[in-house]
Amino acid sequence: MHRRSFLTNASVGGVAAAAGATLAAPAIAQEAPTVNWRLASAFPKSLDTIYGGAEELSKRLKEATDGKFTIQVFAGGEIVPGLDAINAAADGTVESAHAVGYYNWGKDPAFAPGADLPFTFSARAKNAYNYYGGGIDSYNQFLETVNLISYPGGNTGVQMGGWFRKEVNTLADLKGVKMRISGLAGRVVEKLGVVPQQIAGGDIYPSLEKGTIDAAEWVGPYDDNKLGFQKVAPYYYYPGFWEGGPTVSFFFNKGKFDELPESYKSLLRTCCQATDQSMLAKYDYKNPTALKELAAAGAQLRTYSEEILTAAFTAAHEVYAEISGQNEHFKRQYEAQLQFRDDWYLYNQTAEYTFDTFMMIQQRNGKLAPTQG
Template sequence: MDRRSFLRKGALGGAAAAAGSALAAPAIAQETPTVTWRLTSSFPKSLDTIYGAAETMANYVKGMTDGKFNIQVFAAGEIVPGLQAMDSVSNGTVEACHTASYYYWGKDPTFAFATAVPFGLNARMQNAWFYYGGGNDLMNEFYANYGITAFPCGNTGAQMGGWFRKEINTVEDLKGVKMRIGGFGGKVMEKLGVVPQQIAGGDIYPSLEKGTIDATEWVGPYDDEKLGFYKVAPYYYYPGWWEGGACLHAMFNKNAYEQLPEAYKVALQAATQAANSDMMASYDAKNPTALKTLLAQGTQLRPFSQEILDACFKAAQEVYNEIGSSNAQFKKVHDHIFAYRNDAYGWWQLSEFNYDYFMMRQQAAGNLKL
C-alpha cells in the first residue's frame, strides 16, 4: 500500500469514527440524564456525624455520575419535621430521606427491625444480615407497602443507655420515669413502668432542662456531648440494650428510584454502602475522646444492674410474642433476624469476644500505654 492510499483510507476512517461519535453522543446523553433530588434528614446539622452520612452519600453519588445526579440534603425542619421524613418520601414530597426506620414503628412495629431492636444485633452483625443474610431484601419487601426502597446508610454501633437525673439501681427505680427513648425500646421500658416519649433530636435538651422528661437516650459520647445532656442529667448509663448496632437508612421514593437509569441505581447502592462504613468509623474515632471530656466535666458513669438487664430481656421477649401473635409481617422478620442472631453470637463468643476481652484486660492493667 502506498503512502497516499494509506492517508486517504485513514482520513475516511477518521471521518467515519467522528460521525459515529456524533451519532453515539445523544444515546449516551439519554442514558445519563441530569437528575436533581431533594433529601430531607431526620437530624440537625449540628450533629455532624449522623447528619453528615447523608452528605457523604450525596457526594459519592455526584462524583460517580460526573455531577449528573445531584442529591440536595436538607436538615430536619427545613422541609418537614425530622420525624416526618419517611412520610414525605412515601407521599412524594421529596425523593429521599435519611432517617431511622424505627421512628415509624407506630405505623407498624416491623419498621424497628431495620434500625435496632432490644437485645438484637451489633453493628457488624447488622451489616452481615442486610448484605448477605437477606435482610435488605426482606425489609424492602416490607417498605414497598409504603412506596419506598431503602438501603443502610450509617451505623452508630452499640449505643449508651442514656442520661438520668437520678441513679437507677433497681427495676423499682424505673417506675414513673419520663424518658425520651426512640422506637421499640420504649415499648419494653413501658412494661417496667417507664413513661416513654418520642422526641426529635433537636428538641431533647429543652425538654430535659425544663423537666418535661427525667431521662433521655440518644447515641453515644460524641453526639451526647454536643447536645449537652450532662449539664442537666449527670448519670450516664450503659449499655443501650435496645440499640446494639443502630442502623440508619437512606429511603427513596420507589417510583422515583425505579425511573433512574441502572447506572444511577448502582451509584446509590454503592454510595449508601460507603456512607454506612464511613459513619461507623467516624463514631469509633470520636467517641473515646468525647467520653474522656464528659468524665472531666463531672459525668457519672453507671452500668445498668444485672437485675434491670434481666428484667428488660424478659420484657422484650413478652413484647415480641405479643406483637408477633397478631402481625404476620413482624413475625416473619423477627424469626428471620433472630435465627441469624443465635448463630452469629455462637461464632462471636469464640472470635471477637475472646480477643476483645483479653485486650480490654490488658488496657485495664495499663499494658497498652506507650
C-alpha cells in the first residue's frame, strides 16, 4: 500500500471513529437520567461533622454523575423538625433523610437496633456486623414495612456519658435525677431511678442553667465543646454505654429508591458507605483535641462506677426482653446481633484492647510525647 493512500484511509477511519464516539454520547447520556432529590437532616448546621455527612453524600453523588443525580440538603427544622426527618422520607414529603433510627423508637422500637442499643457494639464492631454480618439487610427487612430503605451514613464512635450538675458515684445518686437522654436509653436509665427528659438540642443549655434538668447527654467532645455545658454542669461522665457505636443512617423513600436505575442504586450505596467511614474518622480525629479543650475550660472528667454500669447492663437486658415479647421485628434484629457481639468481645481481647491498653500505659508514663528538638 502506498504511504499516501494509507494515511488517507487512516484519516478516514479516524474521522469515522470520532463520529462514532460523538454519536454514542447521547445514548450514554440517556442511560443516566437527571434525578433531583431533597434530604431532610435531623441535625442543625452547627453540628458540622454529623450534619456534614449529608452534604458529603450530596457532593459525592453530584461529582460521580456529572451533576445528573443531586440531593439538596435541608437542616433540621427547615422542612420538618429534625425528629420528624425519618417520617418525612417515609411519607414522601422528601425523598431521603439523614438521622439516627432510635429517634423513631417511640413510634416503633424496631427502629432502634439499626442505630444502637445500650451495651451492644463499638463503632468498629457495628460496621463489621452491618457490612458482613447481615445488619443492613436485617434492618431493611423491618424498614420495608414502613416504606423505607436505609444504608449506614456515619458513626460518632462511643459517646460520652453526659453532663451532670452534681457528682453521681452510686446508684442512690441517680435517684430522681432529671436527665435529657434520647432513644431507648431513656427507658433503660429509668429503671435506675433517672427521670428521662426529651429536650431539643438548642434547649439543653438553658434547661441545665435554670435547673429544669440535672443532667444531659449530647454526643461527644467535639460537638459538646460548642455548647459550653461545662459552665452549668461541670461533671463530664464516660462512657456513654447507651451508644457504644451509634450508626447514623440515610433513609430513602422505598418507592423513590426503587425507581432509580441500578447504576444509581449501586452508586448511592457506595457513597453512603464512604460517608459512613469518613464521619467516624473525622470524629476520631477531632475528639481528642476537643476533650483537652473542655478540660482546660473547666470540665471535670468522671467515669461511671462499676456499680452503675453493672446495674445499667442488667436493666438494658430487662428492657430487651420486655420489648422482644411484644415486637417481633425488634426481637429478630436484636437476637441476630447477639452471636457476633459475643465473638467480637472475645476476639477483641487479643487485638485492639490489649494493644491499646499497653499504649495507654506508655502514654501515662510519658513515653508517647513528641521529643523536643
